[in-house]
Structures are given as C-alpha cells and as structure tokens.
Amino acid sequence: MLKRILAGALALVVPFAAHAQGQEKVLRAVMHADVRVIDPIWTTQTIASIHGMLIYDTLFGNDADLKPQPQMVGKYEISPDRLTYSFTLRDGLKFHDGSPVTTKDVIASLKRWGAKDGVGIRLFSYVKKLEAVDDKTFTMVLSEPYGMVLESLGKSGSSVAIIMREQEALTDPQQQVKEAIGSGPFKFAKDLWVPGSKAIYLKNKDYVPRPGNEPPSSFAGSKIPGVDRIELVWISDPQTAMSALVNGEIDFYEAPNNDFLPILAKAKGVKLMMTGKIDSTQGMIRLNHLHPPFDNVKARQAMYYLINQEDFLRAIVGNPEYYRVCPGLLTCGGPYENDGGSQWMKEYNPKKAAQLMKEAGYKGEPITVLFTTDHNTITPATQVLVQAMREAGLNVDAQSMDWGSVVSRRAKKEPPAQGGWNIFVTTSGGVGSANPVLHTWIGAACDKGLFGWPCDPEIEKLRNAFAFAQTDEERKKIAKDLQTRAMEQVVFLPFGQWNTPLAYRADKIEGIVPNTGLAVLWGITKK
Amino acid sequence: MTAYIVRRLFATLPVMAVVALFVFFLLRFAPGDPAAIIAGEDATAEAIAAVRGKLGLDRPMVEQFFVWILQLAQGDMGVSIFSNLAVTRLISQRLEPTVALTLSTLFVAVALAIPIGVVAAWKARKLVDRLVMGFAVLGFAMPGFVLAYILIYFFAVQWQLLPVQGYRPIAEGLWPFIECLILPSVALGVTYMALIARITRASMLEVLAQDYIRTANAKGLATDRVLLLHALKNAAVPIITVIGIGIALLISGVVITETVFNIPGLGRLTVDAVLKRDYPVVQGLILVFAAAKVLVNLIIDISYAFLDPRIRY
Numbered sequence: 001m002l003k004r005i006l007a008g009a010l011a012l013v014v015p016f017a018a019h020a021q022g023q024e025k026v027l028r029a030v031m032h033a034d035v036r037v038i039d040p041i042w043t044t045q046t047i048a049s050i051h052g053m054l055i056y057d058t059l060f061g062n063d064a065d066l067k068p069q070p071q072m073v074g075k076y077e078i079s080p081d082r083l084t085y086s087f088t089l090r091d092g093l094k095f096h097d098g099s100p101v102t103t104k105d106v107i108a109s110l111k112r113w114g115a116k117d118g119v120g121i122r123l124f125s126y127v128k129k130l131e132a133v134d135d136k137t138f139t140m141v142l143s144e145p146y147g148m149v150l151e152s153l154g155k156s157g158s159s160v161a162i163i164m165r166e167q168e169a170l171t172d173p174q175q176q177v178k179e180a181i182g183s184g185p186f187k188f189a190k191d192l193w194v195p196g197s198k199a200i201y202l203k204n205k206d207y208v209p210r211p212g213n214e215p216p217s218s219f220a221g222s223k224i225p226g227v228d229r230i231e232l233v234w235i236s237d238p239q240t241a242m243s244a245l246v247n248g249e250i251d252f253y254e255a256p257n258n259d260f261l262p263i264l265a266k267a268k269g270v271k272l273m274m275t276g277k278i279d280s281t282q283g284m285i286r287l288n289h290l291h292p293p294f295d296n297v298k299a300r301q302a303m304y305y306l307i308n309q310e311d312f313l314r315a316i317v318g319n320p321e322y323y324r325v326c327p328g329l330l331t332c333g334g335p336y337e338n339d340g341g342s343q344w345m346k347e348y349n350p351k352k353a354a355q356l357m358k359e360a361g362y363k364g365e366p367i368t369v370l371f372t373t374d375h376n377t378i379t380p381a382t383q384v385l386v387q388a389m390r391e392a393g394l395n396v397d398a399q400s401m402d403w404g405s406v407v408s409r410r411a412k413k414e415p416p417a418q419g420g421w422n423i424f425v426t427t428s429g430g431v432g433s434a435n436p437v438l439h440t441w442i443g444a445a446c447d448k449g450l451f452g453w454p455c456d457p458e459i460e461k462l463r464n465a466f467a468f469a470q471t472d473e474e475r476k477k478i479a480k481d482l483q484t485r486a487m488e489q490v491v492f493l494p495f496g497q498w499n500t501p502l503a504y505r506a507d508k509i510e511g512i513v514p515n516t517g518l519a520v521l522w523g524i525t526k527k
Numbered sequence: 528m529t530a531y532i533v534r535r536l537f538a539t540l541p542v543m544a545v546v547a548l549f550v551f552f553l554l555r556f557a558p559g560d561p562a563a564i565i566a567g568e569d570a571t572a573e574a575i576a577a578v579r580g581k582l583g584l585d586r587p588m589v590e591q592f593f594v595w596i597l598q599l600a601q602g603d604m605g606v607s608i609f610s611n612l613a614v615t616r617l618i619s620q621r622l623e624p625t626v627a628l629t630l631s632t633l634f635v636a637v638a639l640a641i642p643i644g645v646v647a648a649w650k651a652r653k654l655v656d657r658l659v660m661g662f663a664v665l666g667f668a669m670p671g672f673v674l675a676y677i678l679i680y681f682f683a684v685q686w687q688l689l690p691v692q693g694y695r696p697i698a699e700g701l702w703p704f705i706e707c708l709i710l711p712s713v714a715l716g717v718t719y720m721a722l723i724a725r726i727t728r729a730s731m732l733e734v735l736a737q738d739y740i741r742t743a744n745a746k747g748l749a750t751d752r753v754l755l756l757h758a759l760k761n762a763a764v765p766i767i768t769v770i771g772i773g774i775a776l777l778i779s780g781v782v783i784t785e786t787v788f789n790i791p792g793l794g795r796l797t798v799d800a801v802l803k804r805d806y807p808v809v810q811g812l813i814l815v816f817a818a819a820k821v822l823v824n825l826i827i828d829i830s831y832a833f834l835d836p837r838i839r840y
Contacts, residue, residue, distance in 0.1 A: 034799075036609040036610050036803070037565070037609050037610065037611075038610070038611070042565070043565050043566070043567055044566070044567025044570065045567055116574075158567060172581070174577045174578055174580070174581040175581050176611050178611065193610075193612075194620050194621075194791055195607065195609070195610040195612065195617065196791065196795060196796055196799045197620075197791030197795075198791070233693075233789075234789075235692060235789045236786055236789070236795070236798075236799075237786050237787055237789065239676060239787075240679070240691060240692050240786075240787055240788065240789050241692075241789075243679055243680075243683060243684050243691040243692070244691045244692050244693075244789070246684055247683055247684055247687065247690070247691045249690060249691055249692065249693065374802075401558060402559070402802065404559040404560075404564055404802055404803065404804055405558040405559045407559075407560070407563040407564055408558060408559045408560035408563045408564075408804075409558065410563075411560070411563055411572045411575050413572070448571060448573075449571070450571060451572070
C-alpha cells in the first residue's frame with residue numbers, strides 16, 4: 001500500500017512516463033557467470049558457450065543421451081569405409097543480417113574451431129579435405145576412420161562447433177571476433193550489452209527450426225524460441241540473486257548457492273530442478289608430475305590415502321542428496337563409468353600415505369599448494385586437502401591467492417621454489433568428463449598436455465583407440481583399461497561428484513529441459 | 528580565486544601522471560594473467576602464450592606503458608581485454624548508477640545527519656543527545672553489507688515494498704529510478720551519516736561555547752536563528768571537510784553496496800575488472816576515481832572561502 005501511495009504521489013508530481021515494455025515476453029535469467037566475451041571459440045568459458053548457443057546454430061546437436069542429432073544439417077551420408085562424410089544444409093537457414101548460410105561460412109567456421117578447441121584439433125588431425133560441393137553441400141574426407149566426427153560436431157560444454165559468417169570465421173582463433181551475428185534462434189543486442197551487468201537477446205523471427213516440432217533434448221530438437229527477449233542478468237552476490245528470485249524479479253537462477261537451497265525449496269512459487277543426470281561437477285586434485293616429490297609415481301599414489309571423498313563433499317555441498325562418491329576418473333552415471341583402478345580409493349590412511357611418501361624419497365621438503373581463496377567449491381576442497389596432508393605430517397606450503405592468480409600460476413613449469421607449484425585443486429564438467437576423448441584432464445600428453453603435465457604414452461594410445469572404436473562394447477572396454485592405467489599413474493585425484501539444482505519461478509515459466517553440459521534457454525516459455 | 532583554481536587544475540596533471548605510473552606497474556607486478564583466464568580451464572601453456580601474444584602482453588612492460596600513455600594523451604583509454612569494448616564506453620555505461628547512488632547517499636546522509644548533529648549539540652548530555660550518539664556508534668559499528676541484507680530481507684522480501692536489486696535509469700521514470708536507490712542509499716549512508724552527525728555535534732558544541740553565541744542569546748534572538756545562522760555557519764568548515772573525506776569513503780563503499788544491490792556501477796566494474804585482470808579497464812577506472820577525488824578536494828577547498836571570510840587564496 002505504502003509503495004502504491006508513494007508511486008501515485010510521485011506520478012502526480014512528476015510527469016515522467018513509465019517505461020513500458022508492452023506485452024513482450026521477457027525471460028530474466030541469472031546464470032553462473034556474466035557474459036564478458038562474445039566469441040565462444042576464443043574463450044572456453046561456459047557462459048560464452050551459453051551465449052553462443054543462443055545466437056549461433058550448430059551442424060549437429062548432442063541430445064540428452066549424448067547422441068548426435070542433425071541440427072543445421074538436413075541430410076548426411078557416411079561412406080562405407082567411414083572416411084568420407086557428406087553434409088547438406090537445411091533450407092532457409094539465414095544469418096541475423098539476412099544473408100544465407102552457405103558452405104563457405106560452414107567450412108571457415110569449422111576450420112577456426114578445429115584450430116582452437118581440443119576436440120576440434122583432434123578431429124582435424126584426421127581431416128584430409130574439407131570442401132564445398134555447392135552452396136549447401138560439403139564433404140569432409142578423413143585420413144583414418146575417426147569414430148567421433150558427429151559427436152565432436154555436436155559437442156556441448158565449452159567451445160561448441162558453432163557456425164559463424166565467413167567474415168568472422170576467418171578471424172585468427174587467438175583473436176576475438178568483433179561481431180556476434182549468427183543464425184540461431186536469438187539475436188544478440190550488442191548495443192544494449194553492459195558487460196558485467198546484462199546481455200540481451202531478441203527473438204530471431206526469421207529462424208527456421210528443424211521441422212516436426214521436435215521437443216528440445218539438450219542441443220537437439222527444434223529450437224523454437226519461447227520468449228521475445230532473454231535477459232541474462234548478472235548478479236554476483238548469491239544471496240541477492242536468491243532474494244531476487246524469491247521476490248519474482250528474475251525467473252531463472254542457474255546455479256544457486258548450496259547454502260540457499262533449503263530457503264529456495266520453501267519459497268512460494270519457486271521450484272528446484274535437478275539438471276541432467278551427468279550434468280555434474282567432478283572435483284580434481286592435480287599433482288605436478290614435473291617436480292619432486294610427485295615426479296615419482298609412488299608419491300603420487302600415496303596421495304590416494306589422503307582422500308576421503310565424503311569429507312570433501314560434505315565441506316563443499318553438505319546435503320548428500322546433491323553429491324555422490326565417485327572413485328573413478330570418468331563421470332559416474334555416464335555411459336563409460338567403470339570401476340577400473342577404484343581400489344586405490346578404498347582407504348583413508350594418513351600414516352600409510354606418510355610411509356609411502358618416505359619410500360618415494362620425500363624428506364619433508366615443502367609441498368607448494370596453490371590455495372584458492374575465492375571459489376565456493378575449490379576453496380573448501382583445498383582446505384580439506386591441506387588438513388589431510390598435515391595429518392600425514394607433510395610439510396605443506398599453502399600459498400593463498402585468488403582464482404585468477406591460480407589460473408596464471410598453474411601454467412608455470414618452473415620448480416615450486418622458483419614460482420612453480422606442486423598441487424592445485426580444480427573441477428571439471430561432468431558431461432565432458434564422461435567421454436575419454438573429451439575429458440582432456442585424463443590425458444597424459446607430457447608437455448602438450450594440461451597443467452601438471454602427466455606423461456604416459458600408454459594413456460594417450462588408449463584415448464586414441466577409444467576414438468577409433470566402432471562398437472559400444474569396444475569403447476567400454478577401452479574406457480576401463482584407460483581409467484585403470486590413468487589411476488595407476490595418478491593423472492589426477494578425484495574427490496567426488498556433485499550436482500547443483502537450478503531454481504526457477506514455476507508460476508511464471510515452463511519448458512525447462514535438463515542440461516547436458518550447457519543450460520538450454522531457447523525453449524523456455526512464459527506463462 | 529580564478530588564478531588559484533587554474534593553478535590547482537594544472538597541479539592535477541602531475542598527480543594523475545603519478546597515479547597512472549603506479550597503477551600501470553602495480554597491476555603488471557601483481558599475480559595473475561588475463562590470457563590464462565581467457566584461454567580457459569582446458570588451455571595448454573602454449574595456447575595461453577598465444578593469447579598473451581595476440582593481446583600484446585608479451586611485449587616489454589615499458590613499451591606497453593608508453594603505448595598506453597600515448598593512447599591516453601589522445602583521449603583513448605584503450606579497449607577491454609575481455610569484452611573488446613572501449614574502456615570509455617564501459618565507464619560511461621556505469622557512471623550514471625554510481626553518480627546517482629553517491630548523490631542520493633550524500634543527500635540522505637547530509638540531510639539527516641546535520642540536523643540531528645545540531646539538535647544533539649543543542650540538547651547536549653540530555654536524552655536526545657544520548658540517542659543520537661548511540662545511533663552514531665551503531666552506525667559506525669554495523670558493516671554496510673549487514674545492514675543491506677537486513678533492509679533487503681524486510682523491505683523487499685518480507686514486505687515487498689521495494690525491489691531487491693537492480694538499477695533503472697531516470698529516463699525510465701522517476702519512481703522506478705528512486706525505488707531502486709532507497710535501500711542502497713540508506714545502507715551506504717548510515718555510516719556516513721553517523722560520521723557527519725558526530726562531527727556536527729562536536730563542532731557545534733565548540734561554537735556554542737563562544738562569547739558571540741552567548742551575546743546572541745542575551746539579545747533575545749530565537750534559538751533556531753542562533754543555531755542555524757550564527758552557530759552552524761561557523762561550525763561548517765570541519766563539517767565540509769568531513770563530507771569531503773567521506774566522499775572517498777563512499778567510493779570504496781559503493782563497491783560493496785553495488786555488489787549487494789546489484790547496481791551496475793563503477794564499483795562493481797572495478798571489482799570485476801580486478802578479478803579478471805582486465806588491465807585497461809582497471810587503469811581507466813583508477814584514473815577516473817583519482818580525478819574525481821582531486822576534483823572533490825578542489826570543490827571543498829573553494830567552499831571554505833565562501834563559508835569563512837578569513838580564508839582567502
């Protein structure tokens with residue numbers, strides 16, 4: 001009442017017109033991060049991919065079961081020797097500037113993606129030829145029968161194989177494109193973009209969805225825009241975001257803080273929804289294989305005796321409903337979950353860890369842990385790890401820094417005393433971690449691999465074999481052999497898997513589908 | 528006076544140069560690498576190096592500094608490493624919310640603190656005075672973000688009188704503009720209000736003990752005339768000084784307030800840019816804040832001359 005009185009009084013005194021948005025249907029969503037970068041190939045940030053999937057389209061889209069389904073492609077053929085793929089684009093595909101999508105745009109976009117993204121680089125290492133037959137048809141000729149062509153083209157998560165206009169796609173992949181003009185279901189309103197605050201997407205009225213009105217299933221299905229406008233609002237404070245949802249100021253909250261879930265569960269009009277079954281987060285402790293003590297496999301294996309996943313998960317998540325113990329490297333619940341190497345994680349025993357470290361030649365030298373101080377999951381996980389290491393009598397040099405500094409420091413290969421490191425804690429998305437090829441942290445490509453630089457030709461051989469496997473049985477067997485070997489070599493120490501439900505106003509929106517790597521926003525409708 | 532103002536304005540140039548020098552090199556010496564953040568979780572060291580090369584961050588630091596200074600001399604603050612947008616555009620997008628929040632906080636704080644400070648001095652050591660000083664202690668003691676969450680809980684979530692968060696420009700209507708600023712202004716202004724109220728009281732007590740106030744009272748002048756025209760005007764110099772100092776406090780306060788109330792202002796832009804190591808944006812913002820501080824000090828110094836005829840430049 002007071003609000004109405006005040007508003008009425010002010011309206012009488014001051015002749016300012018109220019801002020009218022008419023009957024426009026607007027979805028206001030708070031995501032896990034803000035849109036700061038408009039080029040989802042230039043950066044691997046997940047939010048850039050969410051932005052990318054609103055405005056760009058892909059040739060294929062992996063469905064909720066991670067099976068690739070055609071999206072921009074109308075029909076495709078694979079030669080019997082599985083070396084030649086022929087793709088024909090659907091009719092009516094147009095960019096937001098009105099120009100038609102042609103094979104020139106597609107080929108340039110795929111080449112850019114194939115030069116930057118890890119999955120793309122692997123695929124393109126087998127691509128002998130990529131050429132246009134006409135404006136709508138192109139062929140991809142492989143040097144070997146690589147088995148993951150369509151899965152790679154339809155991948156979700158970071159750096160999706162999006163199709164840009166040729167003029168942007170010719171940009172060096174190490175540089176950001178200047179325009180965000182795609183052919184997807186929404187157009188990016190660049191003039192209204194306030195980085196760090198909001199990004200606005202307007203319905204693409206000219207979008208031609210896949211025929212058949214297929215229901216959305218992750219990246220597959222007909223992409224029918226459900227609202228006129230999507231506003232990705234960035235609220236950095238989780239408590240404010242929660243209050244804004246409770247108050248009805250926003251409709252969708254992608255990643256509420258675990259502490260607030262009980263409040264949200266009781267709030268009127270608000271519903272929690274578990275995301276896809278493998279759309280989880282996997283906790284990882286990465287050891288530096290280049291320097292003592294962890295250049296010795298025995299010292300690395302000793303660390304298994306300091307991991308009680310329940311301890312980590314209780315500190316990070318708390319509620320067992322949202323986490324699971326997962327003593328493997330491939331996502332539990334995923335198609336390649338197995339028990340290879342899980343015997344390493346059966347016992348929490350600091351004394352045994354200390355004894356194994358001693359046998360490995362450790363004499364109490366400082367072990368540098370990059371201690372992230374500003375991350376809602378990595379920080380508590382590092383605290384648990386440091387405590388366990390101290391219980392084992394290890395000399396821990398915990399160096400506190402923000403996540404930005406960890407990201408920079410972990411790239412240093414120098415010894416810890418010269419600015420390098422021994423241990424850092426990180427996380428990986430469950431969808432990527434479900435597949436041995438997409439799960440880059442399981443690799444052991446020495447200098448060419450990820451920070452920590454594990455080096456084991458056998459692991460790389462198995463990953464490669466997985467990509468060439470022709471049957472699912474064959475893949476499962478390779479996945480188990482790979483996990484067994486990777487756990488023995490300790491490419492990383494897993495500390496569990498968790499899943500944060502998303503929250504939304506059930507009284508205002510509907511049509512939310514489970515995530516499989518990225519939030520699917522285009523099909524959400526307003527009641 | 529004009530010569531003084533011109534001299535002071537020229538004196539800001541070396542100040543800004545020193546600020547520019549410090550902010551540039553401090554940022555470069557601080558840990559963190561924007562290229563690593565851009566390249567992302569799965570990037571190899573080579574990929575990070577490639578991004579760094581394209582951003583020009585692998586060039587010698589002195590060369591990077593001179594490139595930036597040359598750009599600045601041409602009025603160009605550079606381009607955000609992440610959004611690829613001009614720093615001037617990013618700052619101008621965020622200027623209105625911060626200015627609006629600062630002015631509304633100043634208005635709330637000054638409009639309430641000075642009267643209660645005057646009343647507290649007038650009723651010194653009586654109940655009103657004790658209540659005012661109690662409020663001042665509480666205002667100082669309570670962190671702004673705690674008050675902010677309390678205000679949000681009651682006024683936005685429970686009673687639904689005001690929005691939880693956000694900012695609406697004045698062009699969208701006066702009430703939407705004001706309703707977004709009420710809670711943040713109060714949350715940010717309470718500490719400031721407490722500070723001004725205490726200083727007003729102390730300054731007024733000193734003036735009220737002067738002979739000319741006793742004379743004014745003896746002449747039978749009305750109390751309000753004595754308090755406002757004779758006492759407050761002469762007590763104003765320290766109050767103005769504190770208001771000036773308080774603007775620096777406000778600048779740091781808006782960072783937290785803008786975060787809690789999700790106001791897209793310069794404070795949040797600064798925090799985000801620092802966390803992401805967006806060097807050009809941080810550099811531009813620090814220069815803007817430094818210029819604002821210099822300007823506020825100048826205005827305060829000039830105002831002394833108007834309030835106290837003994838002060839001449």
